[in-house]
Amino acid sequence: MAPLIAIIGSDGSGKSTVGDHILQWIGRYGPAGRAHLGKQSGNVGRAMGQWPLIGPMLERAIHRKVDDVNRRQKEDKQPSLLPALVISAFTIRRKRRFKRMLAMRKQGLIVVTDRYPQVAVPGAYDGPGFPDTRGGSGLVLALARRERAIFEWMASHRPDLVLRLNVDVDTAFARKPDHNRDALARKIAVTPTLTYNGAPIVDIDANQPLAQVFKDAEAAVAKIMAERGYTAT
Numbered sequence: 001m002a003p004l005i006a007i008i009g010s011d012g013s014g015k016s017t018v019g020d021h022i023l024q025w026i027g028r029y030g031p032a033g034r035a036h037l038g039k040q041s042g043n044v045g046r047a048m049g050q051w052p053l054i055g056p057m058l059e060r061a062i063h064r065k066v067d068d069v070n071r072r073q074k075e076d077k078q079p080s081l082l083p084a085l086v087i088s089a090f091t092i093r094r095k096r097r098f099k100r101m102l103a104m105r106k107q108g109l110i111v112v113t114d115r116y117p118q119v120a121v122p123g124a125y126d127g128p129g130f131p132d133t134r135g136g137s138g139l140v141l142a143l144a145r146r147e148r149a150i151f152e153w154m155a156s157h158r159p160d161l162v163l164r165l166n167v168d169v170d171t172a173f174a175r176k177p178d179h180n181r182d183a184l185a186r187k188i189a190v191t192p193t194l195t196y197n198g199a200p201i202v203d204i205d206a207n208q209p210l211a212q213v214f215k216d217a218e219a220a221v222a223k224i225m226a227e228r229g230y231t232a233t
Contacts, residue, residue: 001105002030003228004157005221006037006116008125008194009165010187011179012172013206014213015114018165021214022221023112028232029225031109035101037154038115038126039090078136084143087129091147098154116162116196117154124190127151158197161224163217165206166191200224 005026007019019034026032079087094117104111115126122128128151130144169185176184195201202220206213222232 001102002108002110003160003225003230004101004105004111004113005161005163005224006113006159006196006199007163007165008116008191008196009206010167010172010184010191012175012184013165013167014175014210015165017210018163018206018213018217019112019114022163022217025214025218026110026112026221026225029110029230032112033104033109034112034114035097035104036114037094037098037101037117039094039129078131078133078140078144081137081140084130084140088143088147091129091150095150095154098157102157113159116159117151118194118196119148119151119155120194121190124187125194155197158199160200160228161220162196162199162201163220164191164194164201164203165213166203167206171207 005022007015007022009015023032023034078084098117101111101113117126119127122130122132128144128147130140130147134141136144167188169181169188172184172188173179173181202216204213204216204220208216225232
């Protein structure tokens with residue numbers, strides 16, 4: 001299939017900005033497409049919040065369930081049934097988007113992704129939403145096993161290149177002041193531990209000026225494209 005370039009990093013590392021640039025720049029090698037492979041619970045909640053009458057109530061409910069799941073992740077406990085169903089719904093949605101991304105590659109499109117599924121760290125960096133624990137009801141554990149199988153399938157599709165954007169917590173928080181600083185720090189600490197099934201990874205210092213980040217990203221992508229036999233025009 002056509003090359004797959006995944007861009008990962010903490011919130012505030014510039015994933016979307018770098019992704020937009022690389023998508024435009026990589027067009028010199030051939031037709032390209034973009035895919036977002038994250039959970040996007042915030043986007044879904046905000047979209048539902050615009051619905052008349054019940055919208056705000058649904059948005060608040062989603063945020064409550066996400067907060068409950070995050071709390072139980074820290075406690076290494078499985079969620080109750082309703083939050084578990086919310087997790088499963090987002091997993092099904094993510095699987096559909098992943099399949100669309102694979103279809104783009106099969107059609108010959110070079111794909112640039114914002115985020116990428118992984119199974120090494122549950123609950124972080126687009127990992128499984130259910131904790132890796134056996135405690136919980138039978139139905140919730142069945143949903144957890146199903147989610148794990150979906151994530152293992154997605155993670156088995158190894159990217160041709162992972163651009164890992166590394167940023168310090170001060171810079172990330174300055175760019176994302178609406179985020180929780182401690183949560184950003186935890187994500188930044190996890191960043192170096194992710195291997196994405198042995199995919200080639202290029203680390204980029206995202207604290208640098210944006211022009212230099214673009215230059216480093218372009219150099220990494222150009223190298224992998226040459227290895228895959230692509231020539232820029």
